Structures are given as C-alpha cells and as structure tokens.
Amino acid sequence: MKLSALALATLFPAASPLLCGDITYSADVAPILYKHCATCHHPDDIAPMALLTYQQTRPWAAAIREAVLTRQMPPWKADPRYGKWSNDWSLSDQEIATIKGWVDQGAREGDPQRSPAPPVFSTDWRIGKPDVVISIPPHSLTADGPDEYEYFTVPTNFTEDKWVVAAELRPGNRKIVHHAHVFVSAPAKPKPANAKKEEPADPQSAYADWLRVHEGKLSWIRYEAPVIDDGCIVDDNSYWPGDKPRDENFGSGGLISSYLPGRGPDVYPQGTARKIPAGSNIGFQIHYSKATKKPEMDTTSVGLIFAKEPPQQVAKRVDLSNYFFRIPAGDPNVEVTECHTFKQDMYLTSLTPHMHLRGKDARFDATYPDGRKETLLLVPH
Ligand code: HEC
Structure with a gap:
C-alpha cells in the first residue's frame, strides 16, 4: 500500500431522506452496528456490553446516540484530512445521522426479518491455518x-x-x-570455550x-x-x-x-x-x-x-x-x-503513534528529496 494524502469530502447530507422516514433497528441500525461496533461489542471481548441484538442494544440507545455524535465511538482518532486507511472504521456523517434519527424517533425495533444476520466471531485463526x-x-x-x-x-x-x-x-x-x-x-x-573473561x-x-x-x-x-x-x-x-x-x-x-x-x-x-x-x-x-x-x-x-x-x-x-x-x-x-x-525508496504500509497518557497529539510528516513536505497522519487529540 502506498500512502498519500487524500482530501475526503465530509459534506453533511443536506436533506437526509432517512430523517423523515421510519428508522428502525432491524432495517437501518443493525447493519451499521454490525460493521462498525460488533468487533469489540460482543460477549467476552473488550467492550463492556454486547451490541448484537435489539434487546442488547435498546437500553444503550441514548448512550449510543451521544457516543457517535461526539465521535467517541467507534474509537478512531485520525484526522480525515490526511491519508486513507484500510482499518478506518469510523462512521460516515450519514451513518451518524441514521443512528441519531433512530434514537430521536423512539429507538424502535421494526421488522426483525429485515435485520441481517449478526456477525459470528469465530475462534479460528483469521490468517488461515498457521504453520x-x-x-x-x-x-x-x-x-x-x-x-x-x-x-x-x-x-x-x-x-x-x-x-x-x-x-x-x-x-x-x-x-x-x-x-x-x-x-x-x-x-x-554461544561463548567461545576459551573465552577468558568478559569483553571490556x-x-x-x-x-x-x-x-x-x-x-x-x-x-x-x-x-x-x-x-x-x-x-x-x-x-x-x-x-x-x-x-x-x-x-x-x-x-x-x-x-x-x-x-x-x-x-x-x-x-x-x-x-x-x-x-x-x-x-x-x-x-x-x-x-x-x-x-x-x-x-x-x-x-x-x-x-x-x-x-x-x-x-x-x-x-x-x-x-x-x-x-x-x-x-x-x-x-x-x-x-x-x-x-x-531512508537511504533508499520505501513503501510505508502502516504507522503507529504511541504515547500513553501524557501524549496530546501526534503527527507524521514525510520530507521528500526535493524538499516537498507531506503530512501522512495527524492524530489531533
Ligand atoms: C475498538 C473497539 C470498539 C469499537 C469498534 C466500538 N467500541 Fe464502544 N466501547 C469500547 C470500549 C472498550 C468501551 C468502554 C470504554 C470505557 O470503559 O472507557 C466502549 C464503550 C461504549 C459506550 C459507552 C458505554 C458506557 O458505559 O457508557 C457506548 C455507548 C459505545 N461504546 C458504543 C459504541 C458504538 C455505537 C460503536 C460503533 C459505532 C462502538 N461503540 C464501537 C470499544 C469499542
């Protein structure tokens, strides 16, 4: 993968047709939660509650609305102005509007037949059978x-x-x-058998x-x-x-x-x-x-x-x-x-900022041989 800066359009959908219609868990919200939340929000994983069924999700409706509007969830801190990332699972403005609309309209279930099957979290190796x-x-x-x-x-x-x-x-x-x-x-x-004492x-x-x-x-x-x-x-x-x-x-x-x-x-x-x-x-x-x-x-x-x-x-x-x-x-x-x-041409495949609790923000810049500068990744918070 080659990284390059890419301007992402982040226009808020001016008139979302969803907002006037009937937004239900089964038809509209479950697919979003399965795609963006379930990897962590399933039993025996890191998140405090599972979000795989309507019954599990309904009590959290208000908290979910708040978490997605403030972009606390899903956790994704990269500034969208720089780079495009294969593991970016952040929600689009449209998806956020759907979740907000669903909660504002009473967080109803709708027709369970319309819900996709919840993802299955297999305990198999994801890379295939290891050697x-x-x-x-x-x-x-x-x-x-x-x-x-x-x-x-x-x-x-x-x-x-x-x-x-x-x-x-x-x-x-x-x-x-x-x-x-x-x-x-x-x-x-291995130490050579005739080694007398520690090297100075x-x-x-x-x-x-x-x-x-x-x-x-x-x-x-x-x-x-x-x-x-x-x-x-x-x-x-x-x-x-x-x-x-x-x-x-x-x-x-x-x-x-x-x-x-x-x-x-x-x-x-x-x-x-x-x-x-x-x-x-x-x-x-x-x-x-x-x-x-x-x-x-x-x-x-x-x-x-x-x-x-x-x-x-x-x-x-x-x-x-x-x-x-x-x-x-x-x-x-x-x-x-x-x-x-770098002394030779390189492909960068991933970047990992790492600063623990004291870190405030992090940025990676590339400077090319011709002096051109490009921000590869910005984590503003
Ligand atoms: C990378 C893993 C991960 C993903 C993906 C994720 N969450 Fe979370 N979520 C967590 C963890 C961990 C916590 C607990 C945070 C804490 O205790 O500080 C949490 C907490 C929450 C809370 C707050 C619960 C409370 O106690 O108030 C809500 C609401 C929530 N997540 C909703 C969502 C939604 C909705 C999505 C998808 C749009 C999502 N999360 C995606 C890991 C994740």
Missing part, C-alpha cells in the same frame, strides 16, 4: 492490584531461517488482554546501558540523561545515544505482530516477508487489565505462516522514538520530535 503456533505458558492473574505488564520468552527451536508472511497474535482471554506485542529476539551467541565494555554502549534503569518490570531513563526535545537535530536514525545500529533484519525491536482490540492480523503484501533467524526466541509483551475484578487465566498465542520462497522485499519496523524529552511542570503543550532518513 506454527507459539504460546506463552498459562498465566494466572489475581483479582486485585494494579494492571500487569508481563514478559514471556519462548524459544522457537527453528533450525533454519524462516520468512513470515502472516502473523496473528491471539489473546487467550480477551477480557483481560488489554494489548500485546510479539518480538523476535536473536539467539544468544565499549564506553559508548556502557553509557547507553547506564541511561536505562530496569527495576523489576519497570524501565526508566535516568534523570541525568540529556534533554533532546528536538530529536531531528541529529539524524541518528532513532538509535539510543551510544547504541550500535542493530541487525539489518530486525529493524528496531524485531516486532512481528501486535494485538489491540479490533486490530486485524499482520498480513504482509505479496512478495514481502519478515525474517525470523534460526534459533530465535519469541518475546511476548502483554498488558493485562484487572477490570473484571476476578481471578483470570490467559494463554496468549501467535500463529505464523511462512513464505514458500524467499521474499522480494523484506518488511521491517522502524521506531522513531524519543525518550529524552522533559515536560516542564504545568506546560500543556511540549513538542517532541524524532526523524529518520
């Missing part, structure tokens, strides 16, 4: 305490390099898996190691670290100060797949694949939510499909991270940047 399934050991979660970040490392036992064309990360228990990532980590290098640390990487502190499951940056709000001043391609460029095939971090509620599996374009070197480990990073307030169990897995032949193009993830900024107390709008220069 390999790798799972974490069963993990139990206590009822109380804060949310948990857990890390699991599972050996692949691959005896040859593998090219992954599709990967699907499947939570074992969708009520508690808030989100998860799977990474490939290189096999540990090179001062640059010793400095990089010193900057990050690991405390149990928490990692943080030392207060003594330099403040680099504008990470574009030095074109260091997002490497950590002092870090060495990593293995070509890993990109930064070796991310193979992610699960977020409603997100689809990772299926690479024809002829494109990601490499998992022989002997690699698979690392799972899982955020467990304690929202159910009950003891829970989870066995999350990743399913992989391998290429039959070596790919024409290697897919990589590149992180543009800046960990070295400072937010002065009370400052509502601190800008932090990071840049990366």
